Every structure is written in structure tokens, then in C-alpha cells.
Amino acid sequence: MSAIQKAPNRPLSTYLHKRPNTRLVALLALPMTWLVGVYIISLTLLLVTAFWFIDPFTSKVIPGFTLENFVNIFTVPAYFATSMRTLGIAIAVTVVCILFAIPLGIFMAKIARPWVRNLLAVAITLPLWAGYLVKLLAMRLTFTEEGLFNWLMAPFGISGPGFGIPVTILTLAYLWFPYMALPVFTAIRQLPLNLFDASADLGAKGWPTVFRMVLPLITPAIIAGSVFTFSLSLGDYLAARFVGGSTQMIGSIIASNINLNPPVAAAFSMVPIAFVVMYLMVARRTGSLERM
Amino acid sequence: MLRFSRTSRWSLMAIVAVVLIFMYAPLSVLILNAFNERQISAWPIPEWSFKWWAVAFESEPIRAALLNSAIVALGAMTIAMLLGSLVAFALSKYEFFGKGTVNLLVVLPIALPGVVTGVAFSNTYSNFLTPAGFQIGYFGMIVAHATFCIVMVFNNVFARLKRMNPSLQEASMDLGEGLWGTFRLVTFPQFRTAFAAGALLAFALSFDEVVVTIFTAPPGVDTLPLWILKEMARPNQASVVNVVATVVIVLSLIPVYVSQRLSRTENEK
Structure with missing residues (x-):
């Protein structure tokens, strides 16, 4: 009986208990934001930079596209x-x-x-x-x-x-x-x-x-x-x-x-x-x- | 049973001996050279002294480097504790599409060469964030370290969660505890030693790391490994480097030792 009375006091637990997918998303949200947002994006940007080139006079990085x-x-x-x-x-x-x-x-x-x-x-x-x-x-x-x-x-x-x-x-x-x-x-x-x-x-x-x-x-x-x-x-x-x-x-x-x-x-x-x-x-x- | 002739046994033993000598002789040379009186390290050691320990102890750059190493390792450890545990929970309790990819994503930062990870961060910081007017500075080093430390916490916590009995958590929920109460009272006490063990390994990993640090440390900031690296590039202060290297060995072995003890006591229960 007490468990039933308690249930409404834990709206979040009750909500999440019924929804394993939401729980999974909640667990993965932060780590995936970090690993994809920080690491994978950095690796991707590195790949992008690989197609850029250096201005021979100012030796500044110029965004562009070269396969050289x-x-x-x-x-x-x-x-x-x-x-x-x-x-x-x-x-x-x-x-x-x-x-x-x-x-x-x-x-x-x-x-x-x-x-x-x-x-x-x-x-x-x-x-x-x-x-x-x-x-x-x-x-x-x-x-x-x-x-x-x-x-x-x-x-x-x-x-x-x-x-x-x-x-x-x-x-x-x-x-x-x-x-x-x-x-x-x-x-x-x-x-x-x-x-x-x-x-x-x-x-x-x-x-x-x-x-x-x-x-x-x-x-x-x-x-x-x-x-x-x-x-x-x-x-x-x-x-x-x-x-x-x-x-x-x-x-x-x-x-x-x-x-x-x-x-x-x-x-x-x-x-x-x-x-x-x-x-x-x-x-x-x-x-x-x-x-x- | 696997049976070998006497000769084979002896040759196996000889190989083991060679491996052990190969693994420990260089480290011994290094540690003994920390007590070398001369400035230039060599073998055999002509004269013994504690001179370089005093020099190292009073050196301001070494103290600053030690402090930086500790700050970065603590920061990276804290982030890795949170993120590594979250992934471990997700991967140990749920079956979902892309599970293998998530696992790969966690392993990738240590599976890819350090120079690639370092260059990737350095490139993002200096060619994208700085032009956008955002100076990441010191924090960039912590971000990079945290990324490859996640796997340490993940491995330890994941292994423990896999072996845990899920019915205890179910019982707790059936008895009316919510998610947080169940976690606090039932789940966490069962994996906290693995959590601490993983955190200590993450600390040790970050404390030792050099390649990613080379590319992500802001100018003028040295961690202990970076300081050693700079001294190695100029050979005139060799013996004081050995002192610092010996300290690094000890400082990274302590967390590993404690971590092993933590894992072991839990396994014996």
C-alpha cells in the first residue's frame, strides 16, 4: 500500500521506468555529445583542413579545396x-x-x-x-x-x-x-x-x-x-x-x-x-x- | 596436459628471463642514474650522490610542472568519471542499434595514435576556435586528456556492472525506491570500488601522457612529462631529469597500486 502511495511522489522515476529508450538517451546524451562534439568533430575538421592550403607569401592557412x-x-x-x-x-x-x-x-x-x-x-x-x-x-x-x-x-x-x-x-x-x-x-x-x-x-x-x-x-x-x-x-x-x-x-x-x-x-x-x-x-x- | 621436453622448458625459461631483463634493466639504469653525482648520465655510475634530488626539489619550473600535471590529471579524471560511468551504464544494461559504434567511439581516442589526436585538437583550437575569437588555453589540455581517459573508467565500471545481479535493483524498485534512491543505496555501493579504480587509472594515464599534451598545452605551460621532454632535447642537465623521471614512476605507480587493491578486495568478497 505504501508503495502505491509513494509512487506519485516520484514522477521522474515512474516516467523513466516505463521508458527504457528515454533512459538510454539520457545516459548517452552527455558522453556522446562529448565524444562526437569534441573528438569526432575535431577529427572531421582535421580532414577538412587537409584540403586547405598555405598562402606562399603570408604562410597563412587559406580555406579552399586542393588535393595537392x-x-x-x-x-x-x-x-x-x-x-x-x-x-x-x-x-x-x-x-x-x-x-x-x-x-x-x-x-x-x-x-x-x-x-x-x-x-x-x-x-x-x-x-x-x-x-x-x-x-x-x-x-x-x-x-x-x-x-x-x-x-x-x-x-x-x-x-x-x-x-x-x-x-x-x-x-x-x-x-x-x-x-x-x-x-x-x-x-x-x-x-x-x-x-x-x-x-x-x-x-x-x-x-x-x-x-x-x-x-x-x-x-x-x-x-x-x-x-x-x-x-x-x-x-x-x-x-x-x-x-x-x-x-x-x-x-x-x-x-x-x-x-x-x-x-x-x-x-x-x-x-x-x-x-x-x-x-x-x-x-x-x-x-x-x-x-x- | 601440455608437456615439453627438458630442453624446451629451459629454452622457454630463458626467453622469460630475457623478457624480464629487457623490461627492467633500462628502468633500473634510469633510477640508479638519479643518484649519479656527475651531470651526464652513464653506466657504470662513477660516484653516488643525492645532489640532483636537492636540485630538483628546489627547482621552481619543476614544481610548476608538477602542479600543472596534477591539475590536468584531476580535471581529466573528474570528467572521465562522469562520462565513462554513463556510457558503461548504457552499454551494460541496454541492447540497441549502434552499440558497437558507441563502444568503438569510446576506445577510438586511445586506439588512434596520440599524434593524430593531438594534431586534431591543436588544429581545432588554433585554426577554428581562435579565428572565431575563442581562446581555449589551459582548458584545451584538460578536454583532450579527458577524452582519452574516458575509456579507463568505462572499462572498469562496465566490467563490474556486467557481473552485477540486476534483481537487486529490481527488488529495490519493487520496494518503492525511485531511480535515484536505488542508484544511491543499491547500485552505487556495488560498483564504487571499480569506479574509484577506473578513476585512479585515468589519473595515472593523464599524468604520464606526453604526445597529446605537446600539441594541446598552451605556450609556456609545462606538465611534468613536457618538462622532461624539453630537458631531454638538451643534454646538459641529464641527471636531474632522472630524478624527475623517478618521481614520475613512483607517482604513477601509487594510483595503479591502489586501483589494483581496490579491484582485488572487491573480487574476493
């Missing part, structure tokens, strides 16, 4: 080479991360004792939060002329690779490795035990089981991880700037043009977006994004 900025990406040899180099570096970083994440994941999930497993899980997660720039600085200290790497290798007569593309790849792999290692480890741990039994019963030893059973089943996790390693590497330019010697990446071109020639920077921003959106589409189709 986009054509330059393909026709200026230095620009095109940079795009391809960046793509290559991003793929190399992803491959390095996968190559280390799989053995690590297998060890953690299937061989290590529980306390070792927990310890390793923490050990892998922690550096994720040590700070991007801090890790970059750490890699720079490790690979400088008088750094740890040369000191360790000196007895073997090896001197380090110096700053260049290999150290850039290594640094990016260092930065993004947890993004690959964690989903791969989780996926391997979640594989049902009886699948391993079945594989053993059918005569498969360790490695055949890994290649023919584990790998196909954890592919979605690898894809989810690679979304991060690939797209984060693709857009990075500070690693190239601080440990890459004279290496230029797409980000370097964007960053150096944003004040001098915003339309060129804007056009170049579309390159990593295009790569990443294509990658996300594929990843979404495999259902891997649910894991993120």
Missing part, C-alpha cells in the same frame, strides 16, 4: 618512403612483441607455479604504468655510447647498434610489449584443460600442440594485442626522435608541419588513421575487440 596535400604523400619520394618505413617499423614491432609474448604466455599459463605466475603477471603489468617518456629516457640511457648495453657487450668486443631503426624498433617493442603479453597470457590461461589432454591423447607433443591447437585459438587475442602494438607504433615519433638517430616516421612529418603547414600535417594524419581504421575493421570482424 594528399597527392604529395604519394609523389614526394621522401614522404612516401617515410610512410613505408613507418609501416615497416610498426609491423616489425608487432612481430617482435608476438614472438616474445607467446613463449612467455605459455610459460606463465602452463608451466609456472601459481606464485611465479602471479609474480610474472605483476612484473609484466607494472612497466605499463612507468610512464611513456620515462621508458623512452630509460632506453636512451641504456643504448647511448656510454650506456649499459655497450658496457655489457664490451667484454665480447661488441659495440652497440647506436641510435637508428633497430633501436627504435626495440624501444617501441619495449614500450608496447605489455599490451600484447597480457591478452595472449589471458587467452592461453583460459583454454580448457581437456583440449590439451585431447591433443596429448592424439599423440601431439608440446610444440605440435602449441602450433596446431594453441596458436589458432589465441589468434583473436594476438589480433587484439596487435591493434595496440601496431597503431601505437604507427603514430609514434618521439622514439624515432630520441633513439632513432636521423630516423623519420609519419609522426615526425605531422609534428614538424603542424605549425608551419597545418594542411600538410592534417593530410599526413590521415595515413595512420587509414591504417588503424582498416586494422580495427578486421579486428572487429574477428570479435577480438570484445577483449579490450
Whole structure:
């Protein structure tokens, strides 16, 4: 009885209770206004700016329509080479991360004792939060002329690779490795035990089981991880700037043009977006994004 | 069971060891170099001293940068707490057309490269808002940070809401509580630890962020990472940078640690 008497006192609750769609709109209104109104609009404006040009005399941005900025990406040899180099570096970083994440994941999930497993899980997660720039600085200290790497290798007569593309790849792999290692480890741990039994019963030893059973089943996790390693590497330019010697990446071109020639920077921003959106589409189709 | 030969086991262990060394050696070099007496960082460290800690502690620019980092991270965190929770409620309780797109929209700001997000904001601010007579200044940095922090709160709250028993809320409504009362007395107590955990991660994410900040910070304003970046570009003050970097490591690990503890205690219940 009291509930019935109370009902008129809560007109809003009563109203909303009957209308799930209104509730949904009320929940989404603010976040969508922000994400679309601030972020998507900014991305769209960036695309619009990519068609504008710079007045050669006043170097002011002139609204208009030109495809020249986009054509330059393909026709200026230095620009095109940079795009391809960046793509290559991003793929190399992803491959390095996968190559280390799989053995690590297998060890953690299937061989290590529980306390070792927990310890390793923490050990892998922690550096994720040590700070991007801090890790970059750490890699720079490790690979400088008088750094740890040369000191360790000196007895073997090896001197380090110096700053260049290999150290850039290594640094990016260092930065993004947890993004690959964690989903791969989780996926391997979640594989049902009886699948391993079945594989053993059918005569498969360790490695055949890994290649023919584990790998196909954890592919979605690898894809989810690679979304991060690939797209984060693709857009990075500070690693190239601080440990890459004279290496230029797409980000370097964007960053150096944003004040001098915003339309060129804007056009170049579309390159990593295009790569990443294509990658996300594929990843979404495999259902891997649910894991993120 | 997965069985490996002795050799395979040992090679797996060797790989794990290499990974751990690879992950921790550079960070150790950095932290130890914060106690390097010399101005230029190197290995092995010739002489130890706390000199650079004193220098860092008294430096006015470093204090200003620390303050800016804290303000921006707190602002971004607050906005992300509100927006992230709202999206988490919508996506965990309702089925609707475009759900996948909304999810993608939340993930997009961290899935797209930081330089793209940064350039997009910078372009909007300087080529559209400024010509329209609107100076966003300091607030622009907070807006940009909040945008990519939303996903942190969203992930944590969403995961918790998914596991919550909806009949408790229904029972509360049946007993006459309204939407607000149910939220306050039933729903919120169940997800508040996830809410706090997500907020702390958002804080840590913003505190560390550098690329988007480069493009959105107003002239003359440095956050702690921006200050480190400037010092890295000129090599004569290397050791004091290591001190600040060590502080950044500690300051971003504390919120993450607390956040983990919060999530764990709730999971044990």
C-alpha cells in the first residue's frame, strides 16, 4: 500500500521506468555529445583542413579545396618512403612483441607455479604504468655510447647498434610489449584443460600442440594485442626522435608541419588513421575487440 | 596436459628471463642514474650522490610542472568519471542499434595514435576556435586528456556492472525506491570500488601522457612529462631529469597500486 502511495511522489522515476529508450538517451546524451562534439568533430575538421592550403607569401592557412596535400604523400619520394618505413617499423614491432609474448604466455599459463605466475603477471603489468617518456629516457640511457648495453657487450668486443631503426624498433617493442603479453597470457590461461589432454591423447607433443591447437585459438587475442602494438607504433615519433638517430616516421612529418603547414600535417594524419581504421575493421570482424 | 621436453622448458625459461631483463634493466639504469653525482648520465655510475634530488626539489619550473600535471590529471579524471560511468551504464544494461559504434567511439581516442589526436585538437583550437575569437588555453589540455581517459573508467565500471545481479535493483524498485534512491543505496555501493579504480587509472594515464599534451598545452605551460621532454632535447642537465623521471614512476605507480587493491578486495568478497 505504501508503495502505491509513494509512487506519485516520484514522477521522474515512474516516467523513466516505463521508458527504457528515454533512459538510454539520457545516459548517452552527455558522453556522446562529448565524444562526437569534441573528438569526432575535431577529427572531421582535421580532414577538412587537409584540403586547405598555405598562402606562399603570408604562410597563412587559406580555406579552399586542393588535393595537392594528399597527392604529395604519394609523389614526394621522401614522404612516401617515410610512410613505408613507418609501416615497416610498426609491423616489425608487432612481430617482435608476438614472438616474445607467446613463449612467455605459455610459460606463465602452463608451466609456472601459481606464485611465479602471479609474480610474472605483476612484473609484466607494472612497466605499463612507468610512464611513456620515462621508458623512452630509460632506453636512451641504456643504448647511448656510454650506456649499459655497450658496457655489457664490451667484454665480447661488441659495440652497440647506436641510435637508428633497430633501436627504435626495440624501444617501441619495449614500450608496447605489455599490451600484447597480457591478452595472449589471458587467452592461453583460459583454454580448457581437456583440449590439451585431447591433443596429448592424439599423440601431439608440446610444440605440435602449441602450433596446431594453441596458436589458432589465441589468434583473436594476438589480433587484439596487435591493434595496440601496431597503431601505437604507427603514430609514434618521439622514439624515432630520441633513439632513432636521423630516423623519420609519419609522426615526425605531422609534428614538424603542424605549425608551419597545418594542411600538410592534417593530410599526413590521415595515413595512420587509414591504417588503424582498416586494422580495427578486421579486428572487429574477428570479435577480438570484445577483449579490450 | 601440455608437456615439453627438458630442453624446451629451459629454452622457454630463458626467453622469460630475457623478457624480464629487457623490461627492467633500462628502468633500473634510469633510477640508479638519479643518484649519479656527475651531470651526464652513464653506466657504470662513477660516484653516488643525492645532489640532483636537492636540485630538483628546489627547482621552481619543476614544481610548476608538477602542479600543472596534477591539475590536468584531476580535471581529466573528474570528467572521465562522469562520462565513462554513463556510457558503461548504457552499454551494460541496454541492447540497441549502434552499440558497437558507441563502444568503438569510446576506445577510438586511445586506439588512434596520440599524434593524430593531438594534431586534431591543436588544429581545432588554433585554426577554428581562435579565428572565431575563442581562446581555449589551459582548458584545451584538460578536454583532450579527458577524452582519452574516458575509456579507463568505462572499462572498469562496465566490467563490474556486467557481473552485477540486476534483481537487486529490481527488488529495490519493487520496494518503492525511485531511480535515484536505488542508484544511491543499491547500485552505487556495488560498483564504487571499480569506479574509484577506473578513476585512479585515468589519473595515472593523464599524468604520464606526453604526445597529446605537446600539441594541446598552451605556450609556456609545462606538465611534468613536457618538462622532461624539453630537458631531454638538451643534454646538459641529464641527471636531474632522472630524478624527475623517478618521481614520475613512483607517482604513477601509487594510483595503479591502489586501483589494483581496490579491484582485488572487491573480487574476493
